[in-house]
Every structure is written in C-alpha cells, then in structure tokens.
Amino acid sequence: MQVKEKLSNWLIAKQDEAVEFLQNTVQEASTTGNETGVQKLIAKKLEEIGLEVDMWYPDGEELANHPNFCASRTDFSYSPNVVGIWRGSGDGRSLVLNGHIDVVPEGDLNQWEHHPYSGKVIDGKLFGRGSTDMKGGNLSLLLAIQALKETGTKLKGDLYFHSVIEEESGGAGTLAAVLRGYKADAAIIPEPTNMKIFPAQQGSMWFRLTIKGKAAHGGTRYEGISAIDKAGVVLQAIKDLEMIRNKRITDPLYKDIPIPVPINVGKISGGNWPSSVPDSVVLEGRIGVAPHETLEEVKKELEDYLSNMQEPWFSKHPVAVEWFGAQWLPGSIETDHLLMNTLSKNYKQVLGEEPIIEASPWGTDGGLLSQVGNTPSIVFGPGVTAVAHYPNEYIEISKIMEAAEIIALTIYDWCGGENE
Amino acid sequence: MQVKEKLSNWLIAKQDEAVEFLQNTVQEASTTGNETGVQKLIAKKLEEIGLEVDMWYPDGEELANHPNFCASRTDFSYSPNVVGIWRGSGDGRSLVLNGHIDVVPEGDLNQWEHHPYSGKVIDGKLFGRGSTDMKGGNLSLLLAIQALKETGTKLKGDLYFHSVIEEESGGAGTLAAVLRGYKADAAIIPEPTNMKIFPAQQGSMWFRLTIKGKAAHGGTRYEGISAIDKAGVVLQAIKDLEMIRNKRITDPLYKDIPIPVPINVGKISGGNWPSSVPDSVVLEGRIGVAPHETLEEVKKELEDYLSNMQEPWFSKHPVAVEWFGAQWLPGSIETDHLLMNTLSKNYKQVLGEEPIIEASPWGTDGGLLSQVGNTPSIVFGPGVTAVAHYPNEYIEISKIMEAAEIIALTIYDWCGGENE
Numbered sequence: 001m002q003v004k005e006k007l008s009n010w011l012i013a014k015q016d017e018a019v020e021f022l023q024n025t026v027q028e029a030s031t032t033g034n035e036t037g038v039q040k041l042i043a044k045k046l047e048e049i050g051l052e053v054d055m056w057y058p059d060g061e062e063l064a065n066h067p068n069f070c071a072s073r074t075d076f077s078y079s080p081n082v083v084g085i086w087r088g089s090g091d092g093r094s095l096v097l098n099g100h101i102d103v104v105p106e107g108d109l110n111q112w113e114h115h116p117y118s119g120k121v122i123d124g125k126l127f128g129r130g131s132t133d134m135k136g137g138n139l140s141l142l143l144a145i146q147a148l149k150e151t152g153t154k155l156k157g158d159l160y161f162h163s164v165i166e167e168e169s170g171g172a173g174t175l176a177a178v179l180r181g182y183k184a185d186a187a188i189i190p191e192p193t194n195m196k197i198f199p200a201q202q203g204s205m206w207f208r209l210t211i212k213g214k215a216a217h218g219g220t221r222y223e224g225i226s227a228i229d230k231a232g233v234v235l236q237a238i239k240d241l242e243m244i245r246n247k248r249i250t251d252p253l254y255k256d257i258p259i260p261v262p263i264n265v266g267k268i269s270g271g272n273w274p275s276s277v278p279d280s281v282v283l284e285g286r287i288g289v290a291p292h293e294t295l296e297e298v299k300k301e302l303e304d305y306l307s308n309m310q311e312p313w314f315s316k317h318p319v320a321v322e323w324f325g326a327q328w329l330p331g332s333i334e335t336d337h338l339l340m341n342t343l344s345k346n347y348k349q350v351l352g353e354e355p356i357i358e359a360s361p362w363g364t365d366g367g368l369l370s371q372v373g374n375t376p377s378i379v380f381g382p383g384v385t386a387v388a389h390y391p392n393e394y395i396e397i398s399k400i401m402e403a404a405e406i407i408a409l410t411i412y413d414w415c416g417g418e419n420e
Numbered sequence: 421m422q423v424k425e426k427l428s429n430w431l432i433a434k435q436d437e438a439v440e441f442l443q444n445t446v447q448e449a450s451t452t453g454n455e456t457g458v459q460k461l462i463a464k465k466l467e468e469i470g471l472e473v474d475m476w477y478p479d480g481e482e483l484a485n486h487p488n489f490c491a492s493r494t495d496f497s498y499s500p501n502v503v504g505i506w507r508g509s510g511d512g513r514s515l516v517l518n519g520h521i522d523v524v525p526e527g528d529l530n531q532w533e534h535h536p537y538s539g540k541v542i543d544g545k546l547f548g549r550g551s552t553d554m555k556g557g558n559l560s561l562l563l564a565i566q567a568l569k570e571t572g573t574k575l576k577g578d579l580y581f582h583s584v585i586e587e588e589s590g591g592a593g594t595l596a597a598v599l600r601g602y603k604a605d606a607a608i609i610p611e612p613t614n615m616k617i618f619p620a621q622q623g624s625m626w627f628r629l630t631i632k633g634k635a636a637h638g639g640t641r642y643e644g645i646s647a648i649d650k651a652g653v654v655l656q657a658i659k660d661l662e663m664i665r666n667k668r669i670t671d672p673l674y675k676d677i678p679i680p681v682p683i684n685v686g687k688i689s690g691g692n693w694p695s696s697v698p699d700s701v702v703l704e705g706r707i708g709v710a711p712h713e714t715l716e717e718v719k720k721e722l723e724d725y726l727s728n729m730q731e732p733w734f735s736k737h738p739v740a741v742e743w744f745g746a747q748w749l750p751g752s753i754e755t756d757h758l759l760m761n762t763l764s765k766n767y768k769q770v771l772g773e774e775p776i777i778e779a780s781p782w783g784t785d786g787g788l789l790s791q792v793g794n795t796p797s798i799v800f801g802p803g804v805t806a807v808a809h810y811p812n813e814y815i816e817i818s819k820i821m822e823a824a825e826i827i828a829l830t831i832y833d834w835c836g837g838e839n840e
Contacts, residue, residue: 206694207694208694217782217808218686218705218706219684219780219781219782220782221682222678228685229655235648258642262640264641266694267692267693267694268648268688268689268698271685274626274628274684274687275684284691284694288638361637361639361640362640
C-alpha cells in the first residue's frame with residue numbers, strides 16, 4: 001500500500017475521534033491569560049502520539065529585552081508555551097509546524113447563535129471561538145503527525161510542533177519558542193487561509209494620530225478651527241499615501257488583491273461638547289507592511305508624509321504620530337522554494353487541482369519565524385478566513401482532514417520519510 | 421439735580437460695596453444643583469433694596485409637561501428661583517430684568533491662573549467662574565434698581581427682577597418664572613454682549629447623527645465600508661446645508677457676522693479597533709436657529725437634507741438623527757421697538773457714542789421670555805463674550821457700572837419714573 005493510501009485510510013478511521021478532540025480544545029476558552037487548560041490537553045496529546053514534550057512558562061522580563069517583543073503584558077505565569085519534538089534520524093530537512101492556541105475574545109454573546117465555546121457540530125461544521133482561528137488548523141497538524149507515527153513512518157529531519165500563546169497580541173509565544181531554539185529549515189502555519197497557500201504575509205503596525213484644532217463656541221464656529229475638519233484632511237492624506245505605497249507593489253502574488261497593503265483607520269474620537277468647536281481629534285489605525293519592507297521604513301514613510309502636508313495649519317500644529325499596541329513583522333518565502341513545490345505537489349495529489357497561491361492580507365507569526373528564527377514560512381490552513389474574529393466562527397471538518405493529509409505527505413517528503 | 425446725575429453719583433459712591441457683593445456671589449460656586457447659597461444672597465439683597473421677594477423651588481414634575489421644558493433633571497429641591505417685585509403705581513409699562521445665576525463647571529483647575537471661585541480683583545477686572553456669565557450682569561441690574569430706589573424714584577409700571585436657575589441647561593428656571601406669572605411688556609437680559617445690544621438671539625438645538633458602515637478586517641479593508649469615510653460625506657452635507665440656510669438670511673443685523681446660524685459638529689466617535697473597518701460613527705453637534713424660525717422647521721430641514729443625500733449607501737443605511745440635550749428658542753424684538761430706542765438713547769447719553777446693534781450668536785432665556793412669556797427681550801450686558809465658559813473668566817468692573825447706569829435710566833424712562 002502506498003504511503004498516501006495508508007495516511008488517507010488512517011485519517012478516515014480517526015475522524016470522529018479528531019472532531020471530539022477539537023471540541024475539547026474549543027471548549028477551553030483560551031483567551032489571553034487563560035491558555036493553561038488547552039495547552040495541557042495539547043501536551044497530553046503530543047505525549048500520546050509519542051513526541052518529546054517541552055512545556056514552559058516564558059520569562060516575560062527576559063523576552064521584553066528583545067527588539068521584536070510586542071505584548072501588552074510580561075507576566076506569562078498562567079500562559080505556557082508547548083513544543084512537541086520528533087527527532088529525526090539525521091541528515092534530513094527540519095520543519096516547524098506552528099499554530100497559536102490563543103483566541104480573541106468572543107464579544108457580544110447575543111450575536112452568537114450557539115454558545116461561543118460550545119464546539120457544536122452541525123452539517124459538517126464545528127462552531128466556536130477559535131475553531132477556525134486556529135484550533136482547527138492545529139488539529140490538522142496533530143493529525144498529520146499522528147497519522148505518520150501510527151502508520152510507522154520514520155523521519156530523517158527533525159520536526160517541531162509549536163503550540164504557542166500570544167499570536168493575537170503580537171507574537172510573544174512564537175518569539176519565545178524561537179529564542180528557546182525551536183527553529184528549522186522551514187515552517188508551515190495553518191492559519192485560516194481557505195486552503196490557499198500564502199508564501200508572503202503582510203506585516204502590520206498600529207498608529208495613533210493626534211490632530212489639533214482651536215476651540216470656540218459653536219455659535220461662532222468661524223472663530224475656531226475644527227479638528228474634525230482637519231482630521232478630514234489627514235484622512236485624505238492617508239488615502240493618498242496608501243495609493244502611492246500600493247502602486248509600488250508589482251509582485252504577481254498580489255494581482256488579485258485590490259489593495260495589497262491597506263492603511264485602515266479603525267477608530268476616531270474628538271471633541272467633548274456638541275456646541276464647542278473641537279480642538280483635538282485622535283485617529284487610530286493599522287498600516288500594512290509589505291513583505292520586502294522593514295517596520296522602520298514604513299514608520300518613517302507615514303511620519304514624513306504627514307509632516308509634509310501642504311496646509312499651513314499643519315506646519316504650526318503638526319500631526320502627532322505614535323506607534324502603539326501590536327505589530328506583526330511581514331514574512332515571506334520564495335515562491336519556488338522547495339517547500340512551496342512540495343506542498344503544492346501534495347495539494348494537487350490530494351485534491352486533484354492546482355492550489356491558489358496568493359499573498360496574505362494579514363500578519364502571522366511567520367514574520368517572527370522568518371525574520372527572527374531564520375525559518376522561512378508558508379501559511380496554509382483549513383479555516384474560513386471570513387469568520388475569524390467574528391461571531392458564529394466555524395470550520396468545515398472535511399477541510400481539516402484534507403489539510404491534515406496534504407501536510408502529512410509534505411512532512412514525509414520534506415523531512416525524508418521512510419515507511420515500512 | 422438731574423436724574424442722570426443723581427444715579428451716576430450714587431453708583432460712584434457704591435462701587436466698592438458693589439464689587440464686594442459680586443465677589444460674594446462669585447464665591448458661591450452655583451453650578452447646577454448648587455444654587456441655594458447664592459440665591460439666598462440675592463434674595464437678601466432684594467429685601468434690603470425694598471423689593472417684594474418670591475423664592476420658590478420649581479416643581480420639576482409639573483414643568484416637565486410643558487412642551488418647552490428642556491433639562492437634564494426634574495428635581496429642583498436644592499435649586500430655588502428668586503424673583504424680586506417692585507410694584508408700580510399703575511398705568512406704566514412693565515419690565516422684566518432677567519439674569520441666570522447658574523454657572524457652567526470650572527473645568528480643568530490647572531488652566532486657571534487664580535482659583536475659579538476666588539473673585540479676585542486685579543487692575544479693574546474681577547476674575548472667576550460666572551463673573552462674566554452672568555453674575556456681573558446681574559449686579560448691573562441690582563445696582564440699577566437700588567440706585568433708583570435710593571435716589572427716591574417711583575415707578576408707574578411694575579418691575580420684575582428674575583434670578584433664575586438652569587439657563588445653561590435649557591432654561592427651566594425662566595420657564596418656571598414665566599409660568600408663575602412673572603411676565604411683562606418687555607425684558608432686558610444682561611448676558612455678556614461686550615456692551616453690544618442684541619435685539620435678535622440665535623436659538624439652537626443639539627443633534628446626534630449615527631452613521632453606519634460595514635465591518636471588515638483592516639488588512640482587507642476593501643471588503644468593508646468605513647463609517648469614518650461615510651461620516652466625511654455627512655460632514656460635507658452639513659457644510660452644504662449650513663451654506664443654504666445662511667444664504668437665506670438677509671437681515672442687516674447679521675451683516676458683520678460671517679455665518680449667522682452656524683451648524684457646528686462638536687464631537688465625533690466611531691470604531692473600536694485600529695485594525696477593523698469601523699461600522700459606526702456618531703457625530704454630535706449644534707444647529708443654530710434663526711429668530712424667525714421654529715425649532716420644528718429646523719429639525720425637519722436637517723432631517724430632510726440628510727435623507728436626500730445622493731450616495732446609494734445612505735438609501736439603504738440612512739443616517740439616524742436624534743435631538744437630545746439642551747435647546748434654546750430663538751428670540752427677537754423689533755429693532756424699532758420703544759425699548760430698543762430707549763435703551764439706545766440712554767446708552768448714547770451715558771457713553772457718548774452709538775451702541776453696536778447686532779444679532780446674538782447664541783441662545784439666551786430671551787427665547788422663552790419672548791415665545792412662551794410673550795415678553796419681547798433685548799440682550800445687553802457688561803460681560804466679555806470671549807471668556808464666557810472659559811478658564812480665567814473675568815469682567816471689567818467699569819463696564820458693570822456703565823451698564824447699571826444705562827439700565828437704570830432705561831427703567832426710569834420705560835416704566836415711567838418720577839423723582840422728587
């Protein structure tokens with residue numbers, strides 16, 4: 001029997017057990033600070049599969065010294081990282097399989113049809129916060145490893161399974177794993193890509209702009225300068241800059257993406273009295289960072305653009321720019337990288353069609369893996385992009401199984417598998 | 421000795437005593453709900469002067485039934501109104517002298533050079549919250565009455581001195597006084613006009629607009645509709661409507677006013693996450709109401725204008741319009757009204773120059789007096805328009821004394837004075 005057939009049969013036989021495991025992990029509401037329960041489940045599963053397990057609580061004080069540390073906390077006392085290690089026999093290519101275990105908050109319960117941590121299965125879909133982003137993708141990884149193990153596979157190269165915290169808040173979990181030495185020749189991250197393959201991932205940063213006006217009574221508003229009006233000028237400048245930045249991007253990976261690296265203004269607030277001219281407006285937003293750019297270059301470009309606005313008001317009252325909150329490094333791997341070819345070949349073998357290869361519109365831990373861990377990364381996973389971070393998040397179970405098979409074959413090829 | 425000379429001499433003699441009284445009233449921080457202390461001072465002063473005094477706590481539950489009631493509370497248990505009555509001998513014109521005793525909050529203490537309730541006098545200016553708006557103006561009224569009394573004047577018409585609460589929050593104090601019967605043939609309100617005479621006062625209302633968008637991830641912002649962008653369209657529509665409304669105003673009173681009835685957007689807030697496309701923005705503002713307009717007409721004009729915006733988005737997602745918070749009726753008196761002529765004549769007699777006659781850019785209790793109390797009102801007072809509601813509010817003592825003399829002579833002429 002061929003390897004593919006063995007793996008496929010094993011997966012079919014184990015689907016029900018796999019779904020139950022996913023329900024268990026979704027039922028652990030692993031928002032920031034609450035990751036212990038689910039990490040213990042993962043560690044136990046890795047032991048059962050037969051991997052060496054390293055579970056540790058990252059030292060936030062030490063991590064905070066790293067230039068790429070970005071988190072809203074330094075205390076990870078209740079937030080362990082888990083890595084499962086499958087040592088190869090030697091002389092093979094090593095691989096990281098990386099998935100984050102933290103989930104974004106469930107938000108307004110009224111918008112959920114079922115409880116967000118139910119893990120309810122209806123018509124082949126499993127519902128719940130984290131199902132798509134990305135416990136379902138992590139399950140594909142675990143199934144791939146378990147299928148290889150239980151069908152008697154041996155690997156030449158080392159395999160590292162990362163179950164990390166903090167991806168949603170800036171990647172401190174992956175940073176900790178990389179700094180602990182869990183790096184490899186390449187990586188796969190099964191974030192929810194709708195089964196598309198993303199060799200390039202957009203980075204991003206958050207900015208805060210403070211725009212000044214001049215207060216006056218609303219009845220004599222012509223005696224003041226409205227910071228809301230001036231914010232309108234700044235918003236237009238941001239649109240102009242977005243156009244300039246995106247015109248530069250000619251990589252064919254972006255050919256079907258309307259705006260490869262958008263600048264989004266997500267929050268606005270200003271003024272404090274309906275009948276006063278507002279003297280201050282604050283905008284908060286996110287700027288996309290292209291794979292070839294550094295964060296520093298992009299910061300400088302936005303700052304320079306805003307400081308060169310033509311209106312005389314702004315020369316006397318420059319827009320204040322702050323960089324705050326989370327940031328994600330961009331990541332990329334060559335489109336003709338051997339892992340790209342291997343993954344694409346196996347995708348075609350399992351699904352009978354060519355994969356869609358595109359650039360990712362959002363950042364992942366692939367930026368840290370590539371840039372800090374020197375581990376070029378591909379993002380490819382079974383989740384549904386559109387429901388990540390939204391109420392009624394779900395994943396299709398059939399996609400999890402398909403991704404597991406594709407990834408298992410890819411591990412086999414990449415790490416040098418041998419099967420009795 | 422002429423009446424003017426007697427009054428003038430009396431005022432010169434009493435200036436120091438008057439300043440001390442103003443200090444006492446400014447030192448009473450009569451923000452909303454804290455008016456008892458200062459009203460007791462006023463009532464005592466009125467008794468000393470020899471007026472009949474009516475001090476009462478308005479019945480908020482009853483007032484709330486009136487269509488022009490507008491307040492953030494219905495409990496006035498600690499907020500008395502005071503009216504002083506000088507009954508005329510009969511057959512004369514009656515007059516209301518109206519001043520509010522409530523002050524707006526002092527705001528950030530760090531922005532005040534002296535304590536906001538110090539009443540400190542430096543170089544002829546008395547500093548403190550409420551000095552200009554409008555305890556200084558009220559003092560001009562009290563001095564005018566006292567000067568007439570103490571120089572032996574008798575009046576034919578009745579004189580009512582209103583010391584009212586709630587002007588800053590919608591006028592419930594004046595409404596209560598009017599409904600209690602304290603109306604007259606005309607009124608003078610010494611709000612801070614820089615000694616200008618305002619026969620017309622702009623009314624105003626507050627509005628809240630809710631603008632919808634469609635949420636999306638900031639990295640794919642092209643999949644959403646930014647409510648901030650749509651707010652930009654609404655802000656432009658508001659500017660357009662403001663222009664249309666102001667082009668209609670041809671009254672020469674407004675000839676030196678850049679925008680007779682402005683529409684001011686004072687607050688904006690929207691979105692809740694930097695990297696999400698914002699799906700809602702709320703604008704709060706104030707629309708000016710011209711003297712000849714009704715509040716209902718103006719509400720309808722804004723609502724209709726916003727519901728006729730051309731962008732298809734708004735036909736499916738109409739802008740929600742709410743009217744909230746305070747509102748002030750516009751007020752006006754004919755520019756050739758006898759009280760206008762009398763006041764202008766006395767202004768010229770005291771100051772030796774023609775008064776500036778203009779329209780007021782803000783609402784006062786004159787709207788309620790005119791429209792509910794059928795008491796046409798002139799706004800004319802010694803305060804400094806620019807410092808009302810601001811830190812380091814002050815008033816020039818000399819202006820208080822000048823206004824007192826002008827008003828005393830006007831009372832004498834209007835109410836039919838007789839002097840031994």
